[in-house]
Amino acid sequence: MTQVITEQINMEALKKAIDDVFYNQIDSTILYYLQSCVNCKACEAACPFTSTSLKYSPVNKAEVARQLYRFRFTVWGRTIGRAIGGSKKYLKLEEVETMVDYVWHCTNCGACMFVCPMGIDSGALVDLLRQVAFKAGLVPSIYKEIEQLEVSGKYWEVKAFRDAWEGLISKMKSQLGKDIPLDKKSSEVLFYASIYEALVYPDVLMKVAKILDTLKVDWTFMSKPLGIRPPLGLILGDKEGAAEVMKRILDYFTDMSPKYVMLTSGGFEYPALRYTMHEVFEIKPKYEVVHVTELLAKWYEMKRFTIESVEEAITWHDPCQLGRRGGVFEAPRVLMKALSKNFKELPSHGVNSICCSRGGGGCGLPTMIEEMAKLVGITIDDKSKKFLDSTIVPLINAGKLKVDEINKVKASEVLTGCPVCIESISFAVNYYHANTQVKHIVDLLADRIKKV
Amino acid sequence: MQIPFGPYPVGLNLYPLALDLFIPTIFIFFAGASYRVTRYFATYNKPFIVYGTQVRGISQGEKIIELFNTFANSSRVGIKRKPATTAAGLLMHIVLVLIIFLLAQHMIFWAYYIPPYKILFPLALPESSADGQLAFFRGSNPYTSTPYPFVHDIWGPLTIILNGQYLTYLLLIFLAIYLAHKFSVVVERLSIRAGDWWFFVLLFIDVVLGFLATSHIPNNVFWYDNLLGAHILIAEIIIVTLPFTRGFHMFEFYLGKIREWYFMIMRRGMK
Ligand code: SF4
Ligand code: SF4
Numbered sequence: 001m002t003q004v005i006t007e008q009i010n011m012e013a014l015k016k017a018i019d020d021v022f023y024n025q026i027d028s029t030i031l032y033y034l035q036s037c038v039n040c041k042a043c044e045a046a047c048p049f050t051s052t053s054l055k056y057s058p059v060n061k062a063e064v065a066r067q068l069y070r071f072r073f074t075v076w077g078r079t080i081g082r083a084i085g086g087s088k089k090y091l092k093l094e095e096v097e098t099m100v101d102y103v104w105h106c107t108n109c110g111a112c113m114f115v116c117p118m119g120i121d122s123g124a125l126v127d128l129l130r131q132v133a134f135k136a137g138l139v140p141s142i143y144k145e146i147e148q149l150e151v152s153g154k155y156w157e158v159k160a161f162r163d164a165w166e167g168l169i170s171k172m173k174s175q176l177g178k179d180i181p182l183d184k185k186s187s188e189v190l191f192y193a194s195i196y197e198a199l200v201y202p203d204v205l206m207k208v209a210k211i212l213d214t215l216k217v218d219w220t221f222m223s224k225p226l227g228i229r230p231p232l233g234l235i236l237g238d239k240e241g242a243a244e245v246m247k248r249i250l251d252y253f254t255d256m257s258p259k260y261v262m263l264t265s266g267g268f269e270y271p272a273l274r275y276t277m278h279e280v281f282e283i284k285p286k287y288e289v290v291h292v293t294e295l296l297a298k299w300y301e302m303k304r305f306t307i308e309s310v311e312e313a314i315t316w317h318d319p320c321q322l323g324r325r326g327g328v329f330e331a332p333r334v335l336m337k338a339l340s341k342n343f344k345e346l347p348s349h350g351v352n353s354i355c356c357s358r359g360g361g362g363c364g365l366p367t368m369i370e371e372m373a374k375l376v377g378i379t380i381d382d383k384s385k386k387f388l389d390s391t392i393v394p395l396i397n398a399g400k401l402k403v404d405e406i407n408k409v410k411a412s413e414v415l416t417g418c419p420v421c422i423e424s425i426s427f428a429v430n431y432y433h434a435n436t437q438v439k440h441i442v443d444l445l446a447d448r449i450k451k452v
Numbered sequence: 453m454q455i456p457f458g459p460y461p462v463g464l465n466l467y468p469l470a471l472d473l474f475i476p477t478i479f480i481f482f483a484g485a486s487y488r489v490t491r492y493f494a495t496y497n498k499p500f501i502v503y504g505t506q507v508r509g510i511s512q513g514e515k516i517i518e519l520f521n522t523f524a525n526s527s528r529v530g531i532k533r534k535p536a537t538t539a540a541g542l543l544m545h546i547v548l549v550l551i552i553f554l555l556a557q558h559m560i561f562w563a564y565y566i567p568p569y570k571i572l573f574p575l576a577l578p579e580s581s582a583d584g585q586l587a588f589f590r591g592s593n594p595y596t597s598t599p600y601p602f603v604h605d606i607w608g609p610l611t612i613i614l615n616g617q618y619l620t621y622l623l624l625i626f627l628a629i630y631l632a633h634k635f636s637v638v639v640e641r642l643s644i645r646a647g648d649w650w651f652f653v654l655l656f657i658d659v660v661l662g663f664l665a666t667s668h669i670p671n672n673v674f675w676y677d678n679l680l681g682a683h684i685l686i687a688e689i690i691i692v693t694l695p696f697t698r699g700f701h702m703f704e705f706y707l708g709k710i711r712e713w714y715f716m717i718m719r720r721g722m723k
Binding site for chain 2: 026031037040045057063076113114294326352
């Protein structure tokens, strides 16, 4: 993976990026993460990438950030620390390669924080390095081009995207046999989705529309999406780009002023649009951003509908961003238990769920990225191809852990709430010839919801 | 230099020096700790809290259970996925706490500087397992009553195992496992820091010195005083450097976990 970027390194830009990120981002939390690690390596047990190599253990990846920190913020880091390799002002060429390699071996899944006895979020430190990489122009070009399309707003000029979105809306209309509300202000639910979702699971989105219609909810959909999978900048280390995109989203949400903004995806959009966006702009929203499972669990408990259960053994995979980063664990379980008496927890679940090794920082499945690149007319050169191919290894290794757990509980269906989790776990299930299906929870739920 | 069997050499060995340096040590420790804490205050940004929990209501009871879970999760996962190092780590911490705070000799030392510490005297652990063996096999009590119940204390025959001597053996084994772990990390070319060696090597030496002094090896006053002095001096070096090394985790551990709990449970209403 490293050779891909070597020739592109502009050392001056990199130095500036390191200074920028490290001098500007120290707050008490980051300071704590940087200086309080005891190097006990307990976090190794949590990271999906350590099954590929111990060098990808959270503490080992974060050490690069700690070395840069020590030089800038500790006395010993400036003195003997330098002599014995404990601190660095900048990075040498091969160290930059290592850093970039590490950056793409972290999904910011947050598992390490819960397992660390000191509560250190190594993902947040790898994210600092990712910001350095982005500022220094070291992000794989294929990711960057897709992200820039989102930041600039030009994604809406891409015919394939428009077709996918407009096709989705017209299919929803014909499914429900009537017009669907678009950009309607002050409705109870603003049904939010991204282009990515419209491309990978249009059926799920249609089923959500069907549920909302069945339950006679006052809802509205978006006449046009707010990004490809916004804010992509957050997972690529582009804070400024992400802020621009989030501003657009914030304006739209505020303008629509629904009671709930409901997301089908529990990927990184969930904490980003629920928390980060409002924290960045310091705005307390009048609406609440929720995942579809939260709202459905609430309505189910209010007895707005019943659920016809199935016999099969089913299990739930906690998407990292919905669960660990977003705090949603209970709601899907309310629905899962109603869906089957044979609901079984995976051995590692809740805060200790094993990440599927994609999403934030691993981005999507390489095939998916390639397809998207083709759709928007981005050429995939050899370097990018090599890079994308190299991202399969962790998928195979982390996938094994997940598949072993699924086999243990003998679940015939794995339900979850994030498009990327569905793709990556399906990949592993196919790779290891496991006998199970991976679906969005709405997929199974939609036909079993009966209005009271 | 003092000859081994000469008159008792008060003031000419490491012991009085170590004692004289104890108060300055504590002073430097507090200065360092204040520096470390001040840095947190200097970089603190008041968090902007987006939501109270509207869709997910989390009760007070659940919040407390989650606080417990926050602290316990690391050990739970560790025991499952990395049993050997986690068990060694946990036991090492338990043994360390027992020895530092409950070994009878240490308790007298602490009580000298902090008199209310005396309240804990009934919990004192004896130096060797002999007391426990006497209590257990012979049912014997101390011949004369003592002002503090070091021998017939609440541990009873448990002191066969729970005593400075055996705990020290265990501690040396656990520290050796840790040091071996550090070497394996070097071999695997993973991140290792100067602070790792500093803390473990110093601790190892300190435990050995304390053990030699308490066991009177070699058995004469000169060595006893010097070994004890060196033992205290090394402990002082550790204490002085605590705020600047990983040793400070003994305080920050609580900060980190409570921050995690506050962030996830109070702010995000994790449920
Ligand atoms: S578990 Fe925490 S303290 Fe231990 S090495 Fe990992 S980050 Fe550091
Ligand atoms: S955030 Fe997840 S992927 Fe990143 S280092 Fe931590 S455990 Fe590994």
